[in-house]
Amino acid sequence: MTAFMATLSRDLLIARREGGESLLAVIFFVLGAMLFPLGVGPEGKLLALMAAGVIWVMALLATLLALDRLFQADWRDGTLELMALAPDSLTLVVAAKCLAHWLVTGLPMVIAAPVMALLLNLPPEGWPPLLAALLIGSPALSFIGAICAALIVGARRGGVLMTLLALPLYIPTLIFGAGAVQAAIGGFDPSAHLAALGAITLAAIALCPWAAAAALRQAME
Amino acid sequence: MASPNPSGGFWHRLANPARFQRLSAWLMPWLVLITLGCFGAGLYYGLYASPIDYQQKDTVRIMYVHVPAAWLAMMSYSTLAISGFVALVWRHPLADVAGAATAPIGAVFTFLALFTGAIWGQPTWGTWWVWDARLTSVLILFFMFLGYIAIRNAFDDQARAGRAASLLAIVGVVILPIIKFSVDWWNTLHQPASVSKLSGSSMDPAMLRPLLIMAVAYMALFGVLLLLRMRLELTRRRVEALQMARAGAATP
Amino acid sequence: MPILDVQDLACRRGGRILFAGLDFSLSEGDAALALGRNGAGKSSLLRVLAGLIPPFTGSIRWNGEDVRREPYEFRSAMRYVGHADGLQTNLTVIQNLHYWAALYRASTSRDALEQALAAVGLDELADLPARMLSAGQRRRLALARPIATQPGGLWLLDEPTVALDRPSIVKIEAAITAFRAGGGIVIASTNAPLTLPNAQEIDVAAAIPSPEDAFGDAFEDALL
Numbered sequence: 001m002t003a004f005m006a007t008l009s010r011d012l013l014i015a016r017r018e019g020g021e022s023l024l025a026v027i028f029f030v031l032g033a034m035l036f037p038l039g040v041g042p043e044g045k046l047l048a049l050m051a052a053g054v055i056w057v058m059a060l061l062a063t064l065l066a067l068d069r070l071f072q073a074d075w076r077d078g079t080l081e082l083m084a085l086a087p088d089s090l091t092l093v094v095a096a097k098c099l100a101h102w103l104v105t106g107l108p109m110v111i112a113a114p115v116m117a118l119l120l121n122l123p124p125e126g127w128p129p130l131l132a133a134l135l136i137g138s139p140a141l142s143f144i145g146a147i148c149a150a151l152i153v154g155a156r157r158g159g160v161l162m163t164l165l166a167l168p169l170y171i172p173t174l175i176f177g178a179g180a181v182q183a184a185i186g187g188f189d190p191s192a193h194l195a196a197l198g199a200i201t202l203a204a205i206a207l208c209p210w211a212a213a214a215a216l217r218q219a220m221e
Numbered sequence: 222m223a224s225p226n227p228s229g230g231f232w233h234r235l236a237n238p239a240r241f242q243r244l245s246a247w248l249m250p251w252l253v254l255i256t257l258g259c260f261g262a263g264l265y266y267g268l269y270a271s272p273i274d275y276q277q278k279d280t281v282r283i284m285y286v287h288v289p290a291a292w293l294a295m296m297s298y299s300t301l302a303i304s305g306f307v308a309l310v311w312r313h314p315l316a317d318v319a320g321a322a323t324a325p326i327g328a329v330f331t332f333l334a335l336f337t338g339a340i341w342g343q344p345t346w347g348t349w350w351v352w353d354a355r356l357t358s359v360l361i362l363f364f365m366f367l368g369y370i371a372i373r374n375a376f377d378d379q380a381r382a383g384r385a386a387s388l389l390a391i392v393g394v395v396i397l398p399i400i401k402f403s404v405d406w407w408n409t410l411h412q413p414a415s416v417s418k419l420s421g422s423s424m425d426p427a428m429l430r431p432l433l434i435m436a437v438a439y440m441a442l443f444g445v446l447l448l449l450r451m452r453l454e455l456t457r458r459r460v461e462a463l464q465m466a467r468a469g470a471a472t473p
Numbered sequence: 474m475p476i477l478d479v480q481d482l483a484c485r486r487g488g489r490i491l492f493a494g495l496d497f498s499l500s501e502g503d504a505a506l507a508l509g510r511n512g513a514g515k516s517s518l519l520r521v522l523a524g525l526i527p528p529f530t531g532s533i534r535w536n537g538e539d540v541r542r543e544p545y546e547f548r549s550a551m552r553y554v555g556h557a558d559g560l561q562t563n564l565t566v567i568q569n570l571h572y573w574a575a576l577y578r579a580s581t582s583r584d585a586l587e588q589a590l591a592a593v594g595l596d597e598l599a600d601l602p603a604r605m606l607s608a609g610q611r612r613r614l615a616l617a618r619p620i621a622t623q624p625g626g627l628w629l630l631d632e633p634t635v636a637l638d639r640p641s642i643v644k645i646e647a648a649i650t651a652f653r654a655g656g657g658i659v660i661a662s663t664n665a666p667l668t669l670p671n672a673q674e675i676d677v678a679a680a681i682p683s684p685e686d687a688f689g690d691a692f693e694d695a696l697l
Contacts, residue, residue: 006575010561010568017563078557082618085523086576087549093576147392151385155375165368165389168361169396172403179407200399211392218309218384221526465489 003088011100025105029062051120052181063141068162070149095209106138129184137177137197143204150215259438266431287337289439297327302394305387317383322450328366354405482531504669507662509678515662523553550626552619562604577622589621608636630661
């Protein structure tokens with residue numbers, strides 16, 4: 001068994017042990033979106049205009065919710081040192097942890113998205129691109145966020161700092177993700193947006209574990 | 222076995238902050254002179270001895286403080302990234318000090334660009350703020366500076382803070398163009414960049430001259446502030462190092 | 474021909490030189506004890522050797538290869554037990570050990586893992602969540618890691634016997650002896666009683682440079 005598979009199954013096992021904790025992100029995702037109709041009014045047209053943006057913004061925030069602890073626990077209990085000293089590259093271990101994070105928080109959000117689309121009155125032609133964009137784009141959120149999670153390991157007020165560091169980096173994903181839905185609603189082809197989103201995710205998967213591993217190594221010095 | 226070996230790698234690892242202190246002390250008065258001179262000349266030409274714009278009237282003069290500020294904002298981030306790279310790869314303490322010193326200066330220049338931009342926008346576009354690509358990008362750049370400053374202050378261990386901040390600056394360099402591209406793509410309402418097409422001289426030389434003088438003034442000011450802050454930071458670290466050495470020697 | 478060869482090693486932490494000019498070399502079956510008062514840099518020495526902290530100066534060679542240049546072979550051979558036990562408290566004892574074994578490309582069969590647990594006297598607690606273990610039991614589980622992930626050529630043990638009672642210490646000593654008999658090298662730092670026969674002593678405290686004498690004016694710059 002490789003370090004990648006071992007770490008993936010370990011993190012998933014821990015998530016299962018912790019049970020409800022990993023569901024908190026999804027609950028936050030839905031709950032946060034529920035606040036918008038309450039804030040701006042229940043007018044169907046207005047909600048339909050905002051739906052894509054609101055869902056994506058909530059996806060960003062919900063991803064961040066659990067992300068600051070991605071490496072923190074392993075760092076505190078010393079597991080991170082063992083990972084760094086294993087013969088296999090730390091980059092692979094980090095990639096496995098990102099993937100596990102996405103499976104535990106990103107994927108459930110994709111599954112919960114139709115409920116949000118319903119609540120926010122998203123027009124039917126926006127549904128397929130919304131699901132496609134979330135499925136393609138949400139891994140990028142976990143992977144890009146992992147860099148910030150690695151940078152703040154051991155920091156004071158890590159959670160707030162995490163938000164400040166990660167949100168600017170999430171802007172391209174947000175723009176293309178919400179843009180895909182808006183394009184489809186406006187009667188345009190969303191495939192260009194989805195392609196850009198796919199490019200961002202692929203680049204994130206290729207580069208972020210490496211950068212996060214570098215950040216973690218310097219955190220242990 | 223236990224005696225330190227002063228001839229080996231140790232001396233090689235000695236950075237030269239002392240030399241930097243001497244050099245910067247010599248450089249400082251010259252830089253201050255250039256700053257004062259260029260600001261004087263630039264402001265005279267810019268605010269008084271340059272033509273008014275056909276459409277924008279006198280408000281165009283805001284350009285002379287706004288545009289160099291935006292240039293300096295970008296230059297500051299480049300400095301941040303380069304010093305971060307040097308600090309990480311060669312572990313040069315001066316580069317780390319330079320990064321720490323640059324960030325607040327960059328944040329102030331970025332804020333200045335945003336602030337003067339808003340003042341310029343009000344008479345020109347009729348609003349303080351528009352969500353156009355360039356303004357949005359600069360706003361994001363401002364938050365990147367704030368993130369850098371925040372992460373530098375988030376750790377008890379100074380060295381750890383420096384490494385994390387350096388890495389963040391490098392990550393920013395990779396991601397900033399992507400952000401810029403996506404924001405441009407998101408909104409392309411801004412007036413075409415007339416200054417970058419400057420070589421074709423779409424701008425009156427009478428306006429170009431004060432702009433360039435002001436750019437030199439800003440750069441010299443950046444140099445003055447950077448050197449001052451670096452000297453301060455070096456002194457602060459030296460005091461801390463001496464205290465540390467004393468604490469180390471006193472431990473039973 | 475020494476397997477592990479350390480030359481002119483220096484370490485700087487938090488703006489302070491902890492030790493400098495450390496030289497030693499170890500061959501198959503050798504052991505070394507890092508000595509020195511608290512804060513002298515025993516833990517830092519082990520972390521530098523493990524590769525967690527880059528050395529300020531000096532070189533570490535494993536089988537003649539610089540470990541920073543050729544980390545793979547060294548990491549495959551080296552097992553580090555730090556201050557922290559590295560336990561995921563929500564996983565069971567055997568799940569923790571299983572992950573480490575997989576991470577270090579060792580056998581993950583239940584038999585092999587239980588054998589390692591037996592060596593530290595934890596075999597009966599295999600299916601308990603790690604959070605239920607006492608401090609001493611956690612330490613023993615951490616020490617089961619190098620045992621379970623053999624073959625390794627070098628164990629770096631940071632305060633291995635902390636929180637352990639006498640019978641457990643005897644078990645650990647037996648495991649170390651067996652490891653050395655197979656050609657393994659052990660470097661341990663300890664304040665607690667731990668008997669390593671024929672162990673070389675590395676006095677970290679003696680390797681602290683006296684600041685101003687050793688470096689003169691330049692010392693301040695070195696600290697920056």
